[in-house]
Amino acid sequence: MSQIPANLRYSDSHEWIQDNGDGTATIGITDHAQQALGDVVFVELPEVGAELATGEEFGVVESVKAASDLYAPLGGEVVEVNALLEESPESVNESPYDDAWLIKVRLTEPDELESLLDADAYGELVAGEEESD
Numbered sequence: 841m842s843q844i845p846a847n848l849r850y851s852d853s854h855e856w857i858q859d860n861g862d863g864t865a866t867i868g869i870t871d872h873a874q875q876a877l878g879d880v881v882f883v884e885l886p887e888v889g890a891e892l893a894t895g896e897e898f899g900v901v902e903s904v905k906a907a908s909d910l911y912a913p914l915g916g917e918v919v920e921v922n923a924l925l926e927e928s929p930e931s932v933n934e935s936p937y938d939d940a941w942l943i944k945v946r947l948t949e950p951d952e953l954e955s956l957l958d959a960d961a962y963g964e965l966v967a968g969e970e971e972s973d
Contacts, residue, residue, distance in 0.1 A: 842872035842966055845937055849953055850962035851913035856937065859953050860944070865914060868941040869901060869932065872966045877903040880932040883925040885942055890918045892945065894952065899942065901932065914952045916945035 844850075849857045854873035858866040874880065882902040892898050892912040899910040921943050924931060931940040947953075957965065 842870065842875060843937070844871070844959045844963050844966070846959040848937070849913075849956035849958065850965075851911065851956060852965060853911045853913070855911065855913045855942075857913050857953065857956055858941075859950075863950060864919060864944050864946050865916070865953065866941045866944050867913065868936055869910070870962075870966075871936050872969075873901075873908070874933050874936045877901060877908055877932075878905040879903055880929045883929045883932065883942070885921045885925065886918050888918055888921060892916060892918065901929075910942065912945075913956060914945060915948040917948075918943050919946050920944040 850870065851857070854870045856868050856870050860866060880901055880903050884900040886892070886898050892915055894912060894915045896912045897909045898912045901908050901910060922941050924939060925942070934940070
């Protein structure tokens with residue numbers, strides 16, 4: 841069973857979002873996503889300053905099994921990328937909600953956070969996917 845922290849919001853493409861309370865949000869991939877990918881070997885992220893539109897592809901996570909595109913759950917400007925992932929992409933498997941966050945974004949529309957899934961709704965999405973596997 842995947843970990844689904846209650847304090848985060850989620851996208852249906854398996855990114856988690858933490859509202860930092862200052863007009864920025866931290867984005868990563870969920871425990872469910874990293875389990876489905878398997879051993880992560882490479883993470884490609886955007887440059888600081890990149891403008892992201894909601895739903896736009898912003899990077900790639902590659903594992904020994906597959907490559908998976910990352911999609912921006914919210915629009916905004918990338919203000920920080922996690923440099924740790926360049927040297928240690930496997931940390932996505934080890935700590936998807938802590939050390940292995942992907943990017944921090946200054947939100948264009950902070951109200952968009954409310955349109956994302958809460959932990960219960962994301963848990964239902966994951967359960968449905970696991971049943972269909």
